Amino acid sequence: MSADLGTLEPRALWSYFLDLSRIPRSSKNEAAAAAWVAGEATRLGCEVERDAIGNVLVRKRASPGREGRPALALQGHLDMVCEKNEGTPHDFEKDPIQVWRDGEVLRARGTTLGADNGVGVAAALAVLASRDLAHPAIEALFTVDEETGLTGANNLKPGWLRAPRLLNLDSEEEGELTIGCAGGVDTVASRALAVEAAPAGRTALRLRVMGLKGGHSGVDIAAGRGNAVRLLGQVLEAVVAKHDLRIAALKGGNKRNAIPREASAVVLVEPAREAALRADLGALERDWKAALGAFDPGLAIALEPGAATKVIAAGDARAVTGLLVAGPHGVEAMSPDIPGLVQTSTNLAIVDADAAAGRAEVCFLTRSAIDASKRALAARIAAIAALAGFEARHSGGYPGWKPEPGSGMVKLVNGVHQALFGKPMVVKAIHAGLECGLIGEKYPGMEMASIGPSMWDAHTPDERVSIASVAAFWRLLTAILAQA
Ligand SMILES: [Zn+2]
Known part of the structure; x- marks a missing residue:
């Protein structure tokens, strides 16, 4: 000393x-x-x-x-x-x-x-x-x-x-x-996926959403930042049917208590459609950058070479991307007692879906100072997940x-x-x-x-x-x- x-x-x-x-x-x-x-x-x-x-x-x-x-x-x-x-x-x-x-x-x-x-x-x-x-x-x-x-x-x-x-x-x-x-509670929604052999003659590409700020899923949840898992779902919903893509895997987020900064999907496209897909992704990137503005200016959407031997059956892939788009994320309610304080929120934290494993998992971390509000939001997540064929389990709950x-x-x-x-x-x-x-x-x-x-x-x-x-x-x- x-x-x-x-x-x-x-x-x-x-x-x-x-x-x-x-x-x-x-x-x-x-x-x-x-x-x-x-x-x-x-x-x-x-x-x-x-x-x-x-x-x-x-x-x-x-x-x-x-x-x-x-x-x-x-x-x-x-x-x-x-x-x-x-x-x-x-x-x-x-x-x-x-x-x-x-x-x-x-x-x-x-x-x-x-x-x-x-x-x-x-x-x-x-x-x-x-x-x-x-x-x-x-x-x-x-x-x-x-x-x-x-x-x-x-x-x-x-x-x-x-x-x-x-x-x-x-x-x-x-x-x-x-x-x-x-307080907080984890919700993990999971389901089996029907899987098919990858169709012949297609190009495998890795579609990446990246460059976001992320941050703490509680303290930063009202900061207007992008969620890479949500954005991946939104991008896929916009391009999969239009360009007849097949999805082999989706992966994004790595911690329950962090807003996802990066996410990616392996997709298969007919070579003749790749240029049109790239053009659409460029337009989507511009739109989303404009929407996020100064809250999260680093967003980038990229296509890189990928690889896949199996794909998720089209209907099941749609169920996964649907949950990523429809599942709650962000502020649910503000505190009536303390100005500026978030009272209830959830973080759409992790997606892991893979044709090779035949399973999909989507994780949320819900927080609230009011236990009844926390339970209600977790139940809503489970109900939405059920509509997409997922079964949800809650765990690790602690009180506010x-x-x-x-x-x-x-x-x-x-x-x-x-x-x-x-x-x-x-x-x-x-x-x-x-x-x-x-x-x-x-x-x-x-x-x-x-x-x-x-x-x-x-x-x-x-x-x-x-x-x-x-x-x-x-x-x-x-x-x-x-x-x-
Ligand atoms: Zn301490």
């Missing part, structure tokens, strides 16, 4: 953060970090419990005079995203994170820093260690595996926490108060966290912020999953809110956290504790 890190304020928080940075803690490998937290809490005289999945719960008694107040839970996650720059020799299984000070921010040498959520974990530990802070009874909950499946929060036992309210410490923008998130801007927790945090900094917080919710959604499912009626210091480019080796913002975060947190 370089000398300048030892003088950072607040001292206890930074000291814990730097200690934690020496312990490898990739997602699903948090045992050492959990043992360190439990050991430190025990040393401080707190009551410590572990659950089977690896979460740690620490109870600290109220400070003198605060015993009559309801308990408050503080929560952060132990794991961190492990990303490094090409050529960085760092071994995330054993090496300490190399934290360094770059002017007003802290960074790591060539790797993610783990300020997400190491600062939150360190802040909770500093509260547990304090002798002079006023606070109600504290339950500090340290969860595992937030970053690759939320399994720590998802396996939380009902009844473990006793506090009726929870402050999550995993937000990434000073002055913002997060009060809601979306409905914003309650009038809750006591929101009023408490916002009131303290107003008194300290002379302005209200920016109240927001995000259209993606957070641990609070899962915690709220296990603890109905739990009042929750989330705060954190400003950090940037989390989940990348460029991750950095503002030193001044951590100090402001600590002032806010300790003032909340004094009022709670």
